[in-house]
Amino acid sequence: MTETAARPGGAHHSLTRGAATIAYHHTPAGPSGQGKPGVIFLGGFMSDMTGGKATTLEAWAVERGLSFTRFDYQGHGASSGRFADGTIGLWADDALAVLDQVTTGPQILVGSSMGGWMMLLAATRRPERVAGLVGIAPAPDFTEDLMWDIFDADVRRRIMEEGVWNRPSEYGPEPQPITRALIEDGRNHLLLRGPIAFGGPVRLLHGQRDPDVPWQLSLRIAEALTGDDVRVTLVKDGDHRLSRPQDLDLLCRTVGALVDEIGG
Numbered sequence: 001m002t003e004t005a006a007r008p009g010g011a012h013h014s015l016t017r018g019a020a021t022i023a024y025h026h027t028p029a030g031p032s033g034q035g036k037p038g039v040i041f042l043g044g045f046m047s048d049m050t051g052g053k054a055t056t057l058e059a060w061a062v063e064r065g066l067s068f069t070r071f072d073y074q075g076h077g078a079s080s081g082r083f084a085d086g087t088i089g090l091w092a093d094d095a096l097a098v099l100d101q102v103t104t105g106p107q108i109l110v111g112s113s114m115g116g117w118m119m120l121l122a123a124t125r126r127p128e129r130v131a132g133l134v135g136i137a138p139a140p141d142f143t144e145d146l147m148w149d150i151f152d153a154d155v156r157r158r159i160m161e162e163g164v165w166n167r168p169s170e171y172g173p174e175p176q177p178i179t180r181a182l183i184e185d186g187r188n189h190l191l192l193r194g195p196i197a198f199g200g201p202v203r204l205l206h207g208q209r210d211p212d213v214p215w216q217l218s219l220r221i222a223e224a225l226t227g228d229d230v231r232v233t234l235v236k237d238g239d240h241r242l243s244r245p246q247d248l249d250l251l252c253r254t255v256g257a258l259v260d261e262i263g264g
Contacts, residue, residue, distance in 0.1 A: 012078070015071075017097050022071055023078035025049060026102050027058070030065030036263030037106040037131040038067030039255060042095055042115030042122075045142075046169070046176055048077025052243045053112055053136065053251060060252040066259065067105075071098045084164060084177040087185035088143060092121045099129060106131035108258055110251075113139045113213060113240065116204075120191055120221070123198040131262045132201040134255055137240050138221060139213045141193075143186030146213065147178060159183060192224055199227035201261065203254050207238025207247075 014021040029038065039061050041054045049070040061068040073091040075083035095118045099107060108131055111119030116138020123130040139146065148156070151165075158165045159180050166175035202225055206218040215234055222230045233254070238247060 013102075014079075015097060015101055017074075017094065019080075020074050020094075021080045022074065022094050022097060023049070024069060024071035024098055024102055025058075026069045027062050027067065029067040030062075032065030033067060034065075036066060036259055037108050038069065038103055039108050039110060039259075040095075040099065040103060041068075041070040042109060042111040042118045043070075043072070043076070044113030044115050044139075046076065046083060046171070046174075047112070048072050050077065051112075053241075053248065056248045057110060057251060057255065060256075064256070064259075067103065069098060069102055069107075071095075071102075084179055085181075087179075087181050088117065088189045089185050092118055092189065095119075095122050096125060099126060103129075106262065108132045108134060108255060108262070110134045110136070110255060111138055112136040114142065116140060116221075117142065117189070117191070120196060120198070121189060123200070124191075124196065127198060127200070130198070130200060132258045133198070133203070134251070134258060135202070135204040135206075135218065135221070136242050136251065137206050137210055137213045137215075138204060138218060140191045140217075140221065141186070142213065143183050144190060145192075145217075148183050192220055194224070195226050196221070196224045197226050201229040201258060202227065202231070203258060204230070204232045205235065205238075205242060205247075205250060205254060206232065207235045207240060207242055209237060210240040212240045 054070045072079040073094045074081035075086040109119035116135040117140040204218040206215040
């Protein structure tokens with residue numbers, strides 16, 4: 001791990017994983033956070049760790065002395081690699097590397113959109129480290145259910161024959177490269193085809209005006225989880241990002257309640 005920059009409350013570092021470098025920002029627990037779980041933020045598809053949800057939650061956590069970690073998957077933000085070379089499996093392994101090598105003790109994983117898939121994969125692989133989950137418009141299996149299954153025949157053909165289709169994005173000027181590798185690798189990590197083996201507490205937040213990930217998906221996740229301590233909060237006028245001040249307040253309150261429940 002190498003320190004690349006510093007700022008109050010923590011430092012930007014990079015974690016070496018093979019030939020790749022994973023950029024992250026970690027703030028250790030303060031005196032008031034001792035004995036309480038840390039918090040890790042897992043971002044979404046083509047997003048990075050500088051977004052409003054990650055930084056707002058960080059400021060909230062640091063103020064309470066909680067350990068907080070945010071990071072960029074390969075091909076995202078300040079990490080190495082090309083986005084188009086990424087897959088669900090690669091990014092899930094990035095998340096595990098951060099969990100394993102940057103943090104200690106129990107952690108609450110907070111996953112936004114694709115990060116909700118990442119947090120569920122991490123929870124099933126490291127149940128002894130994951131104390132609880134908070135999903136924000138969580139999108140497990142999106143490469144199959146929200147991409148492949150709804151793409152028309154021409155888009156599917158282009159993905160299979162040309163290896164990539166550049167989908168226009170409503171969230172920025174750059175199109176989203178949807179690759180054959182992304183689709184095919186995603187099938188190795190599907191979770192909603194059976195029970196999701198995690199028994200810890202889970203809180204899911206979902207806007208009912210989400211144009212990208214149907215809010216009903218959070219209900220499917222709740223049903224699939226093997227644990228009973230699962231709650232879904234629907235925000236009737238909420239969009240996909242849930243980044244308005246009232247949404248961010250709901251996020252911080254939800255994480256805070258879970259920290260208190262787990263940490264005692």
